[in-house]
Structure formats: C-alpha cells, structure tokens
Amino acid sequence: MSSFKTFAEKQSQIQTLPSFEFLKGVGQVTGGILLSTTMISSSVLAGELVGLAISFRNLPDVRQLRNFVPSETTYIYDIKGKLLARIHGEANRRVVPLAQISPNLKRAVLASEDSRFYEHHGINLSGIGRGALANWEAGEVREGGSTITMQLVKNIFLSQKRAFTRKIAEAVLAIRLEQVLSKDEILEMYLNQVYWGHNNYGVQTAARTYFNKSAENLTLGESAMMAGLIQAPEDFSPFVSMKLAKQKQKEVLGRLLELNWISQQEYNDALKQKIKLGEIKSFQGSALPYVTNAVAQELIKKFGRETLLKGGMRVQTTVDTNFQMMAEKTVKKWHRTLERQGLNNNQMALVAIDPRTHFVKALVGGVDAKTSEFNRATQAQRQPGSSFKPFVYYTAFASGKFTPRTTILDTPVSYRDGNGWYYPRNYDSSFMGAISVRTALALSRNIPAIKLGKAVGMNKVIETCRTLGIMSPMVPVSSLPLGAIGVTPLEMASAYATIANYGWQSPPTIIARITDGSDNVLVDNTPKPQLVLDPWASAATLDVMQTVVNEELVQVQLSAVQLQERRVQPPQKRIFGLLVLYRS
Numbered sequence: 350m351s352s353f354k355t356f357a358e359k360q361s362q363i364q365t366l367p368s369f370e371f372l373k374g375v376g377q378v379t380g381g382i383l384l385s386t387t388m389i390s391s392s393v394l395a396g397e398l399v400g401l402a403i404s405f406r407n408l409p410d411v412r413q414l415r416n417f418v419p420s421e422t423t424y425i426y427d428i429k430g431k432l433l434a435r436i437h438g439e440a441n442r443r444v445v446p447l448a449q450i451s452p453n454l455k456r457a458v459l460a461s462e463d464s465r466f467y468e469h470h471g472i473n474l475s476g477i478g479r480g481a482l483a484n485w486e487a488g489e490v491r492e493g494g495s496t497i498t499m500q501l502v503k504n505i506f507l508s509q510k511r512a513f514t515r516k517i518a519e520a521v522l523a524i525r526l527e528q529v530l531s532k533d534e535i536l537e538m539y540l541n542q543v544y545w546g547h548n549n550y551g552v553q554t555a556a557r558t559y560f561n562k563s564a565e566n567l568t569l570g571e572s573a574m575m576a577g578l579i580q581a582p583e584d585f586s587p588f589v590s591m592k593l594a595k596q597k598q599k600e601v602l603g604r605l606l607e608l609n610w611i612s613q614q615e616y617n618d619a620l621k622q623k624i625k626l627g628e629i630k631s632f633q634g635s636a637l638p639y640v641t642n643a644v645a646q647e648l649i650k651k652f653g654r655e656t657l658l659k660g661g662m663r664v665q666t667t668v669d670t671n672f673q674m675m676a677e678k679t680v681k682k683w684h685r686t687l688e689r690q691g692l693n694n695n696q697m698a699l700v701a702i703d704p705r706t707h708f709v710k711a712l713v714g715g716v717d718a719k720t721s722e723f724n725r726a727t728q729a730q731r732q733p734g735s736s737f738k739p740f741v742y743y744t745a746f747a748s749g750k751f752t753p754r755t756t757i758l759d760t761p762v763s764y765r766d767g768n769g770w771y772y773p774r775n776y777d778s779s780f781m782g783a784i785s786v787r788t789a790l791a792l793s794r795n796i797p798a799i800k801l802g803k804a805v806g807m808n809k810v811i812e813t814c815r816t817l818g819i820m821s822p823m824v825p826v827s828s829l830p831l832g833a834i835g836v837t838p839l840e841m842a843s844a845y846a847t848i849a850n851y852g853w854q855s856p857p858t859i860i861a862r863i864t865d866g867s868d869n870v871l872v873d874n875t876p877k878p879q880l881v882l883d884p885w886a887s888a889a890t891l892d893v894m895q896t897v898v899n900e901e902l903v904q905v906q907l908s909a910v911q912l913q914e915r916r917v918q919p920p921q922k923r924i925f926g927l928l929v930l931y932r933s
Contacts, residue, residue, distance in 0.1 A: 364788035412529055419444060419542055421661020421866050422554065423648070425641050427670045428708070428861060434641040437658055441458035442550035443557075444661065444866050447537035450552055451567040456611070457576035458540065460604045464495040467532055471498045471523035498523040501539045505743030545575065546582025559587065563628030569615060570622035573601040587626055595624075625698050640668050643727055643859055650871070660864055661866035667708035667859055667874075676701060684716045698725035700842040702857060704849040706876040709859040712839070730821055730835030737832035738798045739848065739890055742790050744813045745801045746886035753787040753893050757797045764803075764827040771827050773799050791896040802830040816881050817844035818857065848890055 421444055422437035447455075459466050473496050476932030489558065495503070495516075502522035545555035552575075556564040560571050567575065577583050577597025587594035600896055602619050605611045611619075644666055648657045656662070680697045687695055701711040714724030723729070745751040759781040764771045775795050781788075789797035802810050814823060819840045826833065843857035855876040863872035864897065 350382060391549070400580060411683060419538075419551070421551075422657030423657055423660060423662045423664065425644055425666060427666055427668050427673075428636075428710075429669065430665070431670050433636050433666070433668075433670075435639075436645060437771070441548045441554050442539045442541065442661070443553040444551060445553045445564055446765045447533055447540070449563070449565045450537075450540055451565050451572055453569045453572035454552065454556075454564065454567050454575060455536065455540075456568070456605060457572040458579070459497075459536075459600050460610060461576040461601045462500070462579060462607055463495075464604070464608055466497050469496060471525075471527040472496055472520045484641070496523060497539050498526055498535055501535060501542060502526055504542055504544075543579060544582060545578055546586050547588065558627055558629060560625065568619070568622060569602075569611065570619040570624065572596065573605070573619060574598040574624065576601045587624065588629060591624070637668065637670065637673050638722070639714040639724055639726065640673060640712055640859070642718075642722065643714070643724055646727075647860060648863075662871065663864045663866075663868075664860060665862040667706075667710065667861045668712065669710050672701060672711040673713075676713045680713045680716060688690045690774060696725055698722070698729065698838045700726050700838045702846040703869065704846040707843060707846055707855040707857045708861065708876070709839075709857065712859065728837065728839045730837055732834065733832040733836050733841055735793045735795075735832060736841060737834070737836075738790060738793065738830060739894055740813050740817065740844065741798050741802045741805075741810050741830040742786065742893060743848065743882070743886050743890040744805050744810050745786070746889045747813070747883045748805045748809070750804070751786055751801065753785065753889055754788045756783050757786055757789055759784050759789065759794050759797050760780065762796060762800065764799075766827065773827070773831070787893045787896055789847075790893045799827060817847050818854070819844055823859040848887055850878070851891070852880050852884050852887040853878040853880045855879070 371398055420437070420442060422435050424432060424443075425434045425436065426432055463473065464810065493530075499519040499522075503519050506522060530538075540553040541553075543552075545552070545559075547558060549555040549558050552564045555575060555578075556562055556567055556571075559568065559575060562571075574587060574594055574597070577600065583589060583592050585597045599620065599863045600612070602616050606613065606616045644664060645657060648662070648664065652660065652662075662678075676699045677716075684695065684697055697713075698714050698715065699711065699713040700709065702708065703710055712726050714726045714728075715721045746753075748762050759775070761780060762773065764773075773796055776793070781792075781794065782795070784794070784797070786797070786801070788794075807827075807829050810829060811823045811825060819836055821834065821836045821840060823829065823834050839857065846857070847854040855878050858874045860872060861874050862870070864870055
C-alpha cells in the first residue's frame with residue numbers, strides 16, 4: 350500500500366512542482382525560439398543543449414498537439430456485434446483515455462522508461478548524462494537517455510535516425526511540449542502512440558493482441574511484460590520468445606521494486622503469474638470478404654480512403670453472420686451442382702434483403718473471394734430476364750386500366766425496330782390466345798408482358814424502376830419488359846423487397862450505424878420507410894406473383910399425400926434472396 354501511495358503522490362505533484370532550476374532566466378521557448386544565455390552553472394550540459402537550440406528555428410510547433418488525433422484502426426462488425434474485420438494503414442491502433450489504462454501498466458512503463466516523469470520538465474539531466482557518457486565511450490550514438498516526453502515528440506515529429514542534432518531537437522521540443530500539455534495528457538498520448546510490436550500501435554490493441562483483454566484489466570505481471578516490449582518489441586515478444594519476454598518482465602519488476610512502487614510480495618506474485626497469451630490479429634483477413642469489401646467501398650465514397658485507414662470508425666453492418674454463411678454455402682452448393690451438369694467456368698452472386706428494413710442480410714459476390722475479389726452482387730450488370738416482368742405488371746396495375754382478371758391476347762405481334770422488325774416469341778414458341786393477366790404472369794408469357802408495356806408506355810415502366818431504386822441505364826425499347834437491360838443483383842433484390850413490403854421503402858444499405866472512437870454517431874441508417882408505390886397495385890402484383898407458387902404448392906401437397914402413403918417425407922423448398930448465375 351505504501352509503495353502505491355508513493356507512486357500516486359508523485360502523480361499528484363504535477364500542478365505543484367517548482368520550475369525547472371536550469372530554466373530560470375531562460376527566455377520562453379516559442380516558435381521564434383529566443384533563448385537567453387543565462388544558465389545555471391551547475392549544469393554545463395544543460396547550458397550547451399539550450400544554447401545549441403538557438404539554431405533550431407524551424408522545429409514543428411508543438412501546440413498543434415492540443416488537437417492531435419492519432420491514426421486509429423477501423424473496425425467492422427455484423428448486426429449482432431461480431432467482429433468481421435480490422436482496416437488500418439500502417440498503424441493498427443485503438444485510442445483509450447488514461448483513466449481506462451491499468452495503473453499496473455502506467456507504473457511499469459514509467460519505471461522502465463522514465464521513473465522521474467512527474468518530476469522533470471521534459472528532459473532528465475541525469476539520464477542524458479549517463480547516455481552521453483555511454484555514447485562517448487562507444488564513439489557513436491547508442492544510448493538516448495530520452496524521457497517519455499522526448500520519445501513522444503520523436504515519434505510524432507522527428508525521424509528515427511540516431512544523431513546528436515536529433516537528440517537536441519528532442520530536448521527542445523520536449524521542453525516546449527511540457528509548457529503546452531499536462532503530464533497526464535503527455536502520458537496518455539504516449540501510451541496510445543507507442544509501437545508495441547506485431548503492427549500494434551497503442552496500448553489497447555497491444556493488450557488485446559498479447560493477452561486478449563482490455564488495457565484497463567492488465568495484471569502487474571502482464572503489464573511488466575508489455576512495458577519490457579517498448580525498446581525492442583519484436584525481439585522481446587512472448588510470441589517470438591517467452592524466455593526473453595520473461596527476462597524483460599523480471600527486469601521491469603525489479604525496477605518497480607527498486608523504486609519501492611511495489612512490495613516484495615507483489616514482485617513474487619507477478620513473477621509466478623501464469624501468462625495466457627492471445628493471438629496476433631493485426632494481419633488477419635476478413636471473415637466475410639465480400640461483405641467487408643463492399644462496406645469499405647461505401648466508407649471510401651463517404652469519408653475518403655484516409656479516414657477509412659486512420660479514422661478509427663466503428664461500423665455496424667446489417668449483415669447477419671449466420672445468414673451470410675448460409676448464403677455462401679448455398680452459392681457453393683449450386684455451383685458444384687452446375688459443374689456436375691457440365692456448366693463450367695461460371696460464377697454466382699446472391700443478395701438477401703429484409704423487406705421490412707431494406708437491410709442487406711447476406712451478400713455473396715462470387716464463388717470464392719480468394720480467386721476473384723470482383724463483387725458481382727454490387728458491381729456486375731447482367732440481364733434480369735423474366736424477373737423484370739413484375740415491374741411491368743405493377744405499372745399496368747398502378748395505371749388503373751388493368752387488374753389481375755383483365756384479359757390480354759397472347760397472339761403473334763411485330764414491332765418496328767430501327768430499320769427492321771422485331772417479332773417477339775414465347776419461350777415455347779406457342780400462343781395461348783386470350784388469357785388473364787394473372788395467367789400471363791404466372792406462366793411468364795413474353796408477348797403479354799410486351800403488350801402491357803406498350804399499353805402503359807415504356808417510359809412509365811422505367812419510371813417505376815427508378816422509384817424502386819434501379820438506376821442502371823435503360824432505354825424504352827420493345828424488348829424492355831423481357832429484361833433486355835443490365836442491372837445488378839443488389840438493385841433487383843432491393844426492388845423486389847419494396848414490392849414485398851407493399852410499396853414501403855427505405856434506402857437499401859449494408860451499413861446500420863457508424864460511430865467514431867469516442868462513440869459519436871457519424872451515420873445512423875435506422876429505417877425510415879416511405880410509401881413509394883400504390884398499395885393496391887403492390888398487393889395485386891404480389892397476389893399475381895404468388896399464383897405460380899400456390900399452384901406449385903398444390904401439386905406438392907398432392908404429391909405429399911402420395912408420399913405419405915409410402916411413408917416418405919415430402920420435399921421442402923426454401924427461397925433465400927436473389928441467386929444469379931453468371932457465365933464467364
């Protein structure tokens with residue numbers, strides 16, 4: 350208890366410490382830097398440092414650190430909070446306030462790197478003296494004698510090249526910085542800035558990687574091991590050599606004991622503590638690459654690539670991991686089936702959207718993201734074929750001139766097409782004569798669909814598509830009702846979701862919510878449905894579309910009775926999103 354009280358007392362002294370003795374009589378260090386030559390004679394070294402600093406007129410302005418925001422990793426989660434991916438540039442970092450960092454770690458770092466941190470004003474004369482002597486004896490710069498403040502300004506402002514002039518610049522900037530920020534602010538910035546190895550920047554990501562826990566929950570043993578990493582992270586990493594890591598841990602604990610910041614019992618217990626390692630996560634790929642790549646593209650469009658890599662955003666997607674895994678298995682299953690049937694070199698895409706929210710629940714852009722990263726669900730435009738016809742029938746119903754019972758002629762017809770003529774045909778080359786609109790859609794007859802499109806106007810059909818969110822290019826040609834255009838699976842799934850929701854629509858999205866590192870909301874895509882279609886026309890379209898399914902179910906039920914008599918279970922069907930086959 351007494352050792353911890355000593356440490357706490359030193360922390361509390363920040364506001365009451367007297368001015369640094371050798372700075373008495375020294376002019377205030379500013380951007381123009383005019384230093385007095387009046388020095389305390391007891392420290393010739395300090396006088397030389399300050400005198401030489403006159404030449405450093407172009408050093409950075411440390412005042413900008415008041416608003417400094419270090420780069421942070423962006424995290425992508427599924428709708429239930431499961432981590433899907435980390436996206437970052439060089440620095441994999443998550444910033445946390447000093448209050449959320451374990452006192453054990455703060456003590457260990459200060460003991461290891463700068464035990465007089467709360468006493469000096471940027472530079473530690475005794476430390477510099479020891480470093481200068483070691484360097485003189487070696488004939489080169491080997492030992493820095495750097496304080497935590499000096500290390501911080503070096504990491505942010507200066508190059509890593511060891512040179513005498515750089516050490517002077519560090520000292521000058523450190524003195525300036527201590528006039529701008531408090532000790533706690535400097536320590537917090539340092540712990541979030543320093544490199545801990547394995548592409549982990551900042552204490553939080555390091556704690557997660559090494560021990561699979563938050564920085565605020567680190568034990569004394571874990572803290573001492575982490576503090577020992579700072580000088581040579583990869584060399585002393587427990588993932589590389591637990592023996593060397595334990596050796597550095599013992600050195601840090603010994604220093605804590607020497608400073609009387611821990612008791613002998615705490616020292617012994619920390620050495621005996623069993624270290625349970627986490628895993629290196631910084632370079633792991635995404636669990637759901639098509640999803641995370643689509644999210645990343647959206648973030649780049651909205652915020653820019655720099656913010657994606659360094660902005661520390663927390664992105665909650667709309668995707669359900671369980672649904673996504675089902676979707677990926679479905680794509681691979683049908684791909685194998687088609688290959689067995691001789692259809693080789695094909696790709697597939699699948700999109701599943703919740704009609705109530707227009708949240709994308711699953712998105713598969715291809716058979717294997719490792720062999721092809723191209724996202725066919727969001728980027729590939731292919732002809733939708735007969736799946737386009739419901740948009741024509743909705744337009745007809747919305748015009749008020751047609752109902753599901755309206756009779757339409759399925760008979761030969763021709764249309765002028767440029768310099769020639771267009772003779773549409775049904776898939777079986779037959780004609781059924783006078784049939785109802787319900788029958789025409791249920792049987793997917795081509796000629797009735799074209800006649801309806803002509804009757805209401807192709808431009809009206811395009812207008813319906815735009816309302817449904819299909820923005821791909823369209824031309825009002827006679828073959829438009831047969832899907833003679835290019836659209837993406839995402840556009841089609843979203844359009845169907847609006848019809849399925851009786852005309853209520855929210856913008857389709859794969860992102861539910863985005864916050865920054867301080868939990869400030871940047872994007873909130875909570876559904877705000879709007880009625881964009883005629884409710885009766887939407888209901889009529891749905892009713893007609895169900896006709897083919899209901900008739901098929903009747904056949905299935907009849908077959909089920911026969912199968913039941915044979916004690917065999919009937920087959921079941923499941924519709925999951927929009928599955929599209931692409932020929933390569």
